[in-house]
Each structure stands twice: as C-alpha cells, then as structure tokens.
Amino acid sequence: MIENLAMPKPRRNVELVLLILALAVGIGASSMVGLNSPAAFDGDFWFQSSLLVVAALAFHLVLRFRAKYADPVMLPIVVALNGLGLALIHRMDQPGEDTGNNQLRWTLLAMAVAIAVIWLLKDHRVIRRFTFISLAASAVLLVLPLVPGISAGEVLGASVWIRIGPMTFQPGEVAKITLAIFFAGYLSSNRDLILLVGRKVGPMQFPRFKDLGPMITAWLVSIGILVFQRDLGTSVLFFGLFIVMIYVATSRISWVVIGLALIVGGGFLASKAFAHVAFRLDSWWNAFTPEVFGRFPGGSAQIVQGLFGMADGGLVGTGLGQGRPDLVPFANSDMIIALIGEELGLIGLFAVVLLYLMLFTRGFRAALGTRDAFGKLLACGLSFAIALQCFVVVGGVTRLIPLTGLTTPFLAAGGSSLLANWIIVGLLLMISHTARGPVDTTPITHAPTLAVKTP
Amino acid sequence: MNHSIRNSWMAAVAMFALLFGAISYVQVIGAGDLNDNPWNQRAVLANYCNDRGAIIVGGKPIAESVPGDESCKFQRQYSQPELYAGITGYFSRSYGSTGLEQQLRDELAGSSDQLFLDRVSQIFLGSQPKGASVELTIDPAIQKLAYDLIPDGQQGSIVVTNPKTGAIIAMVSKPSYDPNLIATHDPAKEKASYEQLNQVPGINLNQSVSGPTGALLAPGSVFKLVDTAAALNSGKYNKDSVLPNPDSLPLPGSSASLPNYAGGNCSVRSTADFAFALEQSCNTPFASIALDLGQKAIADQASKFGFGQDFGDQLKLQSAVSVFPTNLDQAALAQSAVGQRDVKATPLQIAMMTDAIANNGVQMKPELIKTVRAPDLRVISEPKPETLRTSTSPDIAKQITEWMTDVVSKGIASGAAIPGVDVAGKTGTAQLGDSGLNNSWFTGFAPANDPQVAVTIVMQNVDVFTGAKLTSPNAKKIFEAVLNK
Numbered sequence: 001m002i003e004n005l006a007m008p009k010p011r012r013n014v015e016l017v018l019l020i021l022a023l024a025v026g027i028g029a030s031s032m033v034g035l036n037s038p039a040a041f042d043g044d045f046w047f048q049s050s051l052l053v054v055a056a057l058a059f060h061l062v063l064r065f066r067a068k069y070a071d072p073v074m075l076p077i078v079v080a081l082n083g084l085g086l087a088l089i090h091r092m093d094q095p096g097e098d099t100g101n102n103q104l105r106w107t108l109l110a111m112a113v114a115i116a117v118i119w120l121l122k123d124h125r126v127i128r129r130f131t132f133i134s135l136a137a138s139a140v141l142l143v144l145p146l147v148p149g150i151s152a153g154e155v156l157g158a159s160v161w162i163r164i165g166p167m168t169f170q171p172g173e174v175a176k177i178t179l180a181i182f183f184a185g186y187l188s189s190n191r192d193l194i195l196l197v198g199r200k201v202g203p204m205q206f207p208r209f210k211d212l213g214p215m216i217t218a219w220l221v222s223i224g225i226l227v228f229q230r231d232l233g234t235s236v237l238f239f240g241l242f243i244v245m246i247y248v249a250t251s252r253i254s255w256v257v258i259g260l261a262l263i264v265g266g267g268f269l270a271s272k273a274f275a276h277v278a279f280r281l282d283s284w285w286n287a288f289t290p291e292v293f294g295r296f297p298g299g300s301a302q303i304v305q306g307l308f309g310m311a312d313g314g315l316v317g318t319g320l321g322q323g324r325p326d327l328v329p330f331a332n333s334d335m336i337i338a339l340i341g342e343e344l345g346l347i348g349l350f351a352v353v354l355l356y357l358m359l360f361t362r363g364f365r366a367a368l369g370t371r372d373a374f375g376k377l378l379a380c381g382l383s384f385a386i387a388l389q390c391f392v393v394v395g396g397v398t399r400l401i402p403l404t405g406l407t408t409p410f411l412a413a414g415g416s417s418l419l420a421n422w423i424i425v426g427l428l429l430m431i432s433h434t435a436r437g438p439v440d441t442t443p444i445t446h447a448p449t450l451a452v453k454t455p
Numbered sequence: 456m457n458h459s460i461r462n463s464w465m466a467a468v469a470m471f472a473l474l475f476g477a478i479s480y481v482q483v484i485g486a487g488d489l490n491d492n493p494w495n496q497r498a499v500l501a502n503y504c505n506d507r508g509a510i511i512v513g514g515k516p517i518a519e520s521v522p523g524d525e526s527c528k529f530q531r532q533y534s535q536p537e538l539y540a541g542i543t544g545y546f547s548r549s550y551g552s553t554g555l556e557q558q559l560r561d562e563l564a565g566s567s568d569q570l571f572l573d574r575v576s577q578i579f580l581g582s583q584p585k586g587a588s589v590e591l592t593i594d595p596a597i598q599k600l601a602y603d604l605i606p607d608g609q610q611g612s613i614v615v616t617n618p619k620t621g622a623i624i625a626m627v628s629k630p631s632y633d634p635n636l637i638a639t640h641d642p643a644k645e646k647a648s649y650e651q652l653n654q655v656p657g658i659n660l661n662q663s664v665s666g667p668t669g670a671l672l673a674p675g676s677v678f679k680l681v682d683t684a685a686a687l688n689s690g691k692y693n694k695d696s697v698l699p700n701p702d703s704l705p706l707p708g709s710s711a712s713l714p715n716y717a718g719g720n721c722s723v724r725s726t727a728d729f730a731f732a733l734e735q736s737c738n739t740p741f742a743s744i745a746l747d748l749g750q751k752a753i754a755d756q757a758s759k760f761g762f763g764q765d766f767g768d769q770l771k772l773q774s775a776v777s778v779f780p781t782n783l784d785q786a787a788l789a790q791s792a793v794g795q796r797d798v799k800a801t802p803l804q805i806a807m808m809t810d811a812i813a814n815n816g817v818q819m820k821p822e823l824i825k826t827v828r829a830p831d832l833r834v835i836s837e838p839k840p841e842t843l844r845t846s847t848s849p850d851i852a853k854q855i856t857e858w859m860t861d862v863v864s865k866g867i868a869s870g871a872a873i874p875g876v877d878v879a880g881k882t883g884t885a886q887l888g889d890s891g892l893n894n895s896w897f898t899g900f901a902p903a904n905d906p907q908v909a910v911t912i913v914m915q916n917v918d919v920f921t922g923a924k925l926t927s928p929n930a931k932k933i934f935e936a937v938l939n940k
C-alpha cells in the first residue's frame with residue numbers, strides 16, 4: 001500500500017498513444033464510409049475529422065493539467081466509440097439529412113461540458129454536497145417531459161422528450177447521473193443505519209421495514225416512468241442502478257433479492273396492465289409469428305429486420321457501407337448495434353462490446369481504488385449503469401431480452417445521451433484520478449464528512 | 456465495500472458473457488435459419504441491382520438489365536412487355552419474381568453451379584457480377600401472330616408447339632400486362648401498379664393460376680380424345696366398333712340426362728362409329744364408353760397424357776396440375792367423360808395431349824429453353840428433346856389422327872382446313888353453367904402425316920358462334936404461318 005502510494009504514475013503518455021489509436025479507429029471508419037458513398041472525402045470529412053482530433057487532444061491536455069492521475073484507458077475507449085458512432089451515423093445519412101453533423105456538434109458540446117466538469121469540480125467529493133439538490137433535480141428532470149408546453153409529446157410511444165426552441169432533449173439521460181449522485185450521497189451517509197439493524201431469516205439479514213423506504217421510493221419512481229412515460233428501458237435502468245448501489249453500500253445480498261422480486265412482480269403487473277409493455281413482451285417472445293411481425297405499431301418487424309441484418313453480416317460483416325441497414329428502422333439510433341453486426345460482423349461487434357466491458361471495468365477499478373464511500377458508490381453506480389444499459393440494448397437487439405428504447409452509449413444518434421455519457425466519463429475520470437493519485441492530505445473545503453488521513 | 460463492488464463487477468461481466476453468447480448465436484449459429492427466412496429480402500436485394508442475364512427470343516432480348524441510376528446499378532427492362540409477360544414474368548424488388556425470372560433465377564443472376572468459375576474470376580478481376588443469358592424456343596413472328604389473334608378484351612390462351620421435339624413455338628394469353636410497371640425502382644409506382652394489376656380479373660400475374668400453364672378450364676369435347684384412346688387401348692373397341700348414339704343418355708342414379716348438342720348433326724343416326732361420333736362431336740357415345748370402361752380406365756389414360764402431373768419444372772414456369780377426379784358416381788363419370796363437370800385441364804395440358812397423338816403416341820418433354828449462355832457466350836446448357844412418356848401405342852395414335860383429320864375435312868372443325876395439307880383437329884365447347892357462354896377449344900396439328908406444328912386455342916366465356924370464329928379459323932392461320940416458313 002505504501003509503495004503504491006509512494007509511486008503513483010500519471011500514465012498520460014500511454015493515454016496519448018491509445019488516443020491516437022482510437023482516433024484512427026473513428027477516422028478510419030469514417031473514410032471507409034466515404035469510400036463506399038458517392039461523396040468520398042469531401043470537405044466535410046476533413047473538417048469533421050480535424051474537429052474530433054482537436055477535441056480529443058484538448059480533453060487529453062485538460063487531464064494532464066487537472067487530473068493527471070486519471071485512468072489512461074477510459075478516454076481513448078470513449079473517443080473510439082464516439083468516433084465509430086459518428087462514422088456509422090454519417091453512413092446512414094440520406095442525401096439532405098444532417099444527423100451526422102448534428103451528432104458531431106453534440107459530441108463537441110458534450111466533451112466541452114465534461115471538460116468543464118473536470119475543470120471546475122477538481123475533486124469528485126465536492127459533489128456530495130449536492131446530494132439532496134440532485135434528488136430535487138432528478139424529480140424535475142423526470143417530470144419535465146410530462147409538463148405541457150415543453151413536453152415534446154409522445155414520440156414513438158414514449159413521452160421522454162422535451163422541446164426547447166428547435167432542440168429536443170431527453171432529460172431522463174441526465175437524471176441517470178443526478179440519481180446516482182443522490183443514491184451515492186444518501187447511502188454513504190446512512191449505510192451504517194441500514195446495516196446494523198434488521199431481522200435475520202436463514203442466512204440472509206433482511207432490512208427493517210422503515211429502511212426499505214428508499215427502495216420503495218426507487219421502485220415507485222421506476223414504475224412511474226413506466227406508466228407515465230411508457231419507457232420500459234429507462235425504468236429498468238434506474239431500478240437496476242439503485243439495487244446495485246444499495247447492495248454495494250450494505251453488502252447485503254438480501255437487497256438484491258428484494259429488488260429482483262420487485263422487478264419481476266412489477267414487470268408482471270405491468271405486462272398485465274399496460275398494452276405497450278405487453279406488446280414489447282409479445283414481439284420479443286413471438287417475434288417470428290406473422291401477426292406479430294406484421295403488427296404496426298408494436299410489432300416485431302424492427303427486431304427481426306435487425307436480426308436478418310446481423311445474420312447477413314455473419315463473422316466478418318459485409319463491410320462498412322456495403323450492407324442494407326436501410327431495411328432496419330432506426331439503424332442509426334436504437335438499432336445501431338444491428339448495423340455494426342451487419343457491416344462489421346461478429347468480429348466488429350465483439351470488439352465494440354469488449355470496449356464497453358473494458359470501459360465499465362476501468363470504472364469499477366476506480367471504485368475499488370478510491371478511498372471515500374461516496375466515490376466508491378458513485379463510480380460503481382455509474383459503471384454499472386453503463387454495463388446495464390449496454391446489456392439492455394445489445395440484449396434487446398439480439399433478442400436475448402425484450403427490445404426497449406434505450407440508447408447505446410456514445411454510439412447512437414442522440415444529443416442528450418452523448419451529453420450524459422460524456423459527463424459520466426468525466427466523473428469516472430475524476431474519481432479514478434483520486435483513486436490512482438497520491439493520497440490527498442489537503443482538507444477539502446465544504447466537504448466536512450471527508451476523513452482521509454495519511455498513514 | 457470492495458467485496459460487493461467486485462461482485463457487482465462480476466454480475467456485469469456475467470451479463471456481457473450472455474451478450475457474447477447472444478451475438479454468436481445470431482451471427483453464426485442461427486444465421487443460416489435467419490438467412491433462409493421467407494421474410495428476409497436480403498438475398499433478393501443482394502443481386503437486385505446486378506447485371507442479370509437477358510432472356511432472348513429470335514436473337515433479340517425480351518428482358519434485359521440496362522444501366523440504372525446511382526443507387527441501383529441495373530434496371531430490368533422488358534421490350535414487348537405484354538407479348539411476353541406470361542413467359543418472362545416480372546422481377547420486382549418488393550413482390551419477388553415470377554415466370555422465368557423466378558425459375559431461372561440462378562442462371563440469370565449468375566449464381567448457378569455451372570457459373571462458379573465465372574464468379575471466381577469476377578472476384579479476382581473485380582468486375583461486376585453478370586448473369587447467364589437464356590435463349591428461348593419461341594418464334595417471335597408466331598408469338599406475335601398468336602397474340603394478335605386473341606381480340607383485346609377477350610380472355611384466352613394459345614399454345615403452339617413442335618410435337619416432335621416438345622419445343623414451345625408460341626405461348627400467349629390475354630389479358631396481359633406490362634412487367635416494367637412492377638420492375639420499376641420507384642417503390643411508390645411499383646406498389647400502385649401491382650395493386651392496380653391485381654384488380655384485373657384473369658390477368659396473368661402469376662403463371663400458376665392463369666394463362667396457358669395455370670388456368671384450369673373445363674376441356675369440353677377435346678377430352679373425347681382421351682375417351683377414344685382409352686377405348687382403343689382397352690381392346691373392347693376397335694376402329695369399326697358401333698357405339699350407341701341416343702339423342703339423350705339417362706344419367707344412372709339421377710333424374711337428369713346427358714344430351715347430344717341439339718343444333719348438330721348427331722341426331723341423324725341412333726348408332727355411330729368413332730369417325731362419325733368425333734366428326735360431329737356427339738356426347739352420348741363417349742359417355743357410354745366411359746360408363747362401360749369405368750372411371751379407372753379413363754383416369755389411367757388421362758394420366759398417360761399428363762393429367763395429374765406438374766409440367767412446371769420441365770417448362771420452368773409455375774403451372775397448375777390438370778385433374779381427372781377420382782371417386783366419381785356414374786352420372787359424374789358420364790359428364791366428365793365429355794369434358795364437363797369435374798374434369799379440368801390447362802391449355803398446356805391439352806397441347807401436350809395433342810402433341811402425344813401427333814408424335815405416334817410419344818409425349819415429348821415441353822421445352823421453352825433453347826440455350827443458356829455464360830456472359831462470355833459459352834454455351835452452358837442446351838436442352839435436347841427428351842421423351843416424357845408413352846401415351847398410346849403408335850397404332851392407336853395413327854387411328855386417332857385419321858379420325859381427327861376427318862373432323863377437319865368433313866366435320867365441325869372445317870374452319871381449320873388448309874387446301875393441300877391434311878390437318879388433324881378437334882374442337883370443344885365446354886358449357887359454363889346456364890349462362891349460354893362457353894370455353895371454346897381447338898386443338899390439332901398439321902400436316903397430319905408428318906406433324907410439324909400443333910396448335911391449341913381456348914377462348915373463355917364466349918357464345919358458340921364467337922367461339923367457333925375465334926378457334927378453328929385462327930388455328931388455320933397459325934398452321935399456315937408455321938408451315939410456310
């Protein structure tokens with residue numbers, strides 16, 4: 001321990017080398033798309049590529065100055081995913097469509113916000129002050145899509161969008177972060193209370209009923225999202241996030257058991273009570289029956305077309321720009337995983353899923369390394385959220401589980417998702433900076449609960 | 456706390472392990488099933504825009520791929536579309552393909568086994584994939600003549616064959632359509648055209664339900680050729696047999712009776728020989744034969760002429776199977792023996808029957824394809840005439856030919872007679888309920904002693920006089936056109 005602390009290594013040069021590789025992935029993909037489209041290597045290509053390089057290097061420089069012990073692998077992974085996503089979205093753009101450039105604008109904005117978070121906060125422990133503000137923010141963000149005037153109404157069956165001027169935004173994506181902050185703050189303060197009391201049943205210690213309060217609240221919030229916003233994916237994501245955080249806080253498997261029981265019970269009731277949930281389940285289980293395939297909306301055509309595409313891609317894929325992802329509805333957002341499977345093959349898709357696996361593994365690594373409970377909980381929650389979101393998306397596209405409308409982090413077209421996920425990466429980088437860096441002996445202002453001492 | 460963080464990480468890794476399994480299943484293990492799924496259009500679309508081989512008649516393409524736009528490199532184009540629609544079918548992005556476009560898809564797309572080496576060289580040379588071209592046995596002049604002989608607005612089919620080889624010389628039907636409308640790359644036009652064409656009754660969009668190979672029609676009196684062959688084959692009858700010829704035959708087990716045609720000359724004799732019965736197309740003698748021989752004998756003979764067998768594979772067109780039904784009661788047998796009630800035949804089936812009689816009782820495999828050529832013009836297949844089956848003995852065939860010649864020279868098919876040439880023929884008029892309308896048939900061949908051409912014509916839903924005008928005289932024109940070549 002002492003040796004580790006004596007020689008922390010920044011590893012920023014490793015990051016720089018990896019970052020160049022990551023940029024090569026994104027720009028390489030982009031140029032392959034260019035080769036296979038009528039507009040090969042137009043001005044746009046060079047302009048977009050340069051912007052991505054400049055933004056990535058700027059991020060790298062900020063880390064050198066502000067968080068030099070931050071994890072050196074995370075930023076390159078995310079830049080590679082984001083670059084690949086830009087190329088794929090550009091590939092799906094029909095003449096006259098501008099989704100690719102829009103995504104690039106959001107990428108730059110999201111990176112700028114992530115840089116600002118790192119620059120301004122300096123240390124993640126500061127965020128703990130915002131525990132209850134985060135709770136309030138989460139509530140506001142979740143209710144916004146239902147407020148008349150700024151609600152974008154029901155889009156594709158779900159009311160998760162708001163409209164401000166010409167822009168649409170999915171506040172639920174950001175609520176993922178504020179909820180994680182709240183849970184981390186609340187649980188790190190109250191974990192002792194929850195831990196110490198409770199009834200033992202067999203090998204498991206169950207919590208007191210009154211300690212179940214937060215769990216019930218989280219469950220109700222999730223059910224509320226399902227009922228009012230009709231968004232199954234986000235509902236599962238929030239509840240999964242909460243279960244993991246309370247499990248990590250208490251180390252009690254009983255919480256997971258209760259949580260899973262609530263998910264199964266809630267899911268069963270929802271499938272009975274709500275047509276949109278029943279349709280989701282039906283179009284998953286009976287995807288290949290003609291009535292379900294032909295049903296619109298709520299049919300299985302989208303998932304089945306995605307499966308056809310992936311099967312066509314096979315082991316090595318058709319090559320970028322060579323497949324027919326235009327047959328798959330929403331190939332550049334909800335179904336971007338099917339697009340990767342089709343054009344880059346099993347090999348390409350495995351590579352992408354492995355990048356996610358490495359990304360959340362580095363996040364968990366930061367959770368292990370950091371010394372404060374709040375940081376551990378936050379890093380663990382955010383990392384698990386990335387993993388769970390990928391699981392729900394990729395599992396849905398491959399028909400492992402029912403398809404829901406979650407976005408694929410960093411890849412799918414959509415500004416709110418990019419912004420939220422880049423902020424998450426910013427937070428994880430900050431936490432990894434404290435985890436890997438020398439022990440900080442200077443007292444943190446406004447963080448009275450912190451009690452870190454040198455040995 | 457670190458212990459539970461590790462457990463959470465393991466849970467996440469376990470979820471990802473499931474993902475790797477699911478991806479492997481979709482993209483490798485289960486990929487074959489997904490690729491073969493009938494809803495999966497990718498295989499069609501994969502070569503939709505390729506340079507397909509042409510379908511050629513008389514040295515000129517009737518279907519070919521011409522350069523298309525940016526998004527789709529080649530566009531399928533049909534010249535004389537209505538004239539050949541029943542043979543080429545269409546090649547559509549949304550509605551699949553029919554006709555030769557469908558049945559010869561491997562050759563036309565260049566994916567047949569014989570073209571394997573061509574594909575390999577295309578890969579190495581980086582050239583565009585190119586399909587084989589198919590030349591047909593169709594004679595364009597006869598095809599055009601036959602098509603024009605069916606008046607616009609009249610539903611009917613004409614099949615012209617060479618009985619010695621089985622080659623199809625012409626095969627037309629009306630109403631027809633323009634396959635270009637469905638082969639267009641514009642999805643909106645494609646859909647509108649398809650839906651509109653589907654509304655037209657009798658249109659030959661699908662060869663297995665309409666047109667020469669698909670329309671199942673009551674054959675009427677042309678079926679008497681089957682009765683005659685069955686009778687001679689049984690040994691109970693010979694060319695001099697005397698057949699009962701009452702004006703009306705009471706149907707056993709029924710209060711109804713089967714009459715001879717009231718307007719004809721049958722009533723002048725109460726008994727008849729085969730020659731007279733065929734010349735005047737009397738009903739009661741053939742009904743008597745069927746009741747005497749039993750339905751098995753008639754059904755067996757029908758089957759020897761090809762009833763109950765699918766010519767689709769041989770002709771490379773979708774087709775319907777002609778039926779002589781089983782389990783008939785005596786009344787139904789008597790009526791079916793004169794080509795009414797439950798017996799149904801396609802125009803192609805009647806043509807095949809006539810071909811067998813013309814060719815000394817030997818039925819040849821029907822053939823529409825003359826040559827299949829690789830893109831470098833090398834011949835990769837050239838079907839030779841093939842014997843399909845023996846329908847009757849040569850003696851019986853010769854005897855029936857003799858009587859059929861009398862039908863044209865002395866009997867009711869005199870409209871088909873050509874001065875100086877012996878023409879063998881048989882007409883049929885199948886009544887369609889009590890409407891007064893009929894399916895009017897002619898089937899025959901010429902010259903009778905050395906058959907070069909057989910013609911089968913059917914005009915649907917016509918009165919007796921229109922039917923007579925549109926069948927035998929038109930057959931004569933086709934005989935003359937082929938023989939004078």
